[in-house]
Amino acid sequence: xxxxxxxHNVDLLNRKTVLDLIEVNDKAKILDLGCSDGLFAxxxxxxxxxxxxxxxxxxxxAAQRAARRGIKVCQADLNRTLPLAAExxxxxxANQVIEHLSETDRFIKEVYRILKPGGYAVISTPNLASLHxxxxxxLGKQPFSAH
Numbered sequence: 001x002x003x004x005x006x007x008h009n010v011d012l013l014n015r016k017t018v019l020d021l022i023e024v025n026d027k028a029k030i031l032d033l034g035c036s037d038g039l040f041a042x043x044x045x046x047x048x049x050x051x052x053x054x055x056x057x058x059x060x061x062a063a064q065r066a067a068r069r070g071i072k073v074c075q076a077d078l079n080r081t082l083p084l085a086a087e088x089x090x091x092x093x094a095n096q097v098i099e100h101l102s103e104t105d106r107f108i109k110e111v112y113r114i115l116k117p118g119g120y121a122v123i124s125t126p127n128l129a130s131l132h133x134x135x136x137x138x139l140g141k142q143p144f145s146a147h
Contacts, residue, residue, distance in 0.1 A: 014124060015040065018095055021122050022047040028090040030054065031114065033078055034097035038066030044093055054089070056082065079103040082110045089114050092121040099125045 028050045032041035035055030045053040055073040057063035063075040092111050101107050111121050
């Protein structure tokens with residue numbers, strides 16, 4: 001039970017850190033890569049104070065849930081060229097996504113391509129070398145998301 005609590009706390013800290021990086025801009029056009037059901041994408045939009053929230057999700061069911069929440073979402077593979085125009089987003093967010101991709105160089109180039117001049121990306125991935133992940137691996141357990 002302690003391990004589950006630790007994971008939950010690390011995840012909350014990660015999401016708080018991501019939200020702390022989001023700047024208020026009511027005209028910002030935000031893209032969440034790997035948006036899942038869209039709940040966290042909505043929190044990002046709320047922090048930025050914008051209604052312009054878009055998402056890309058690989059799983060059809062999750063993309064449908066995000067769309068029902070009002071996110072303009074498309075189903076796509078983040079290992080491929082993104083079906084989006086160049087220089088079209090002020091903020092691009094990808095949390096715990098890049099470690100699942102095989103085409104990480106293409107992914108980073110695509111993030112850069114779709115960012116508007118002056119835009120920024122917030123990309124987070126677990127730190128496998130963190131002390132608690134080393135202990136988890138020694139014990140034969142899955143690592144936690146420490147960012």
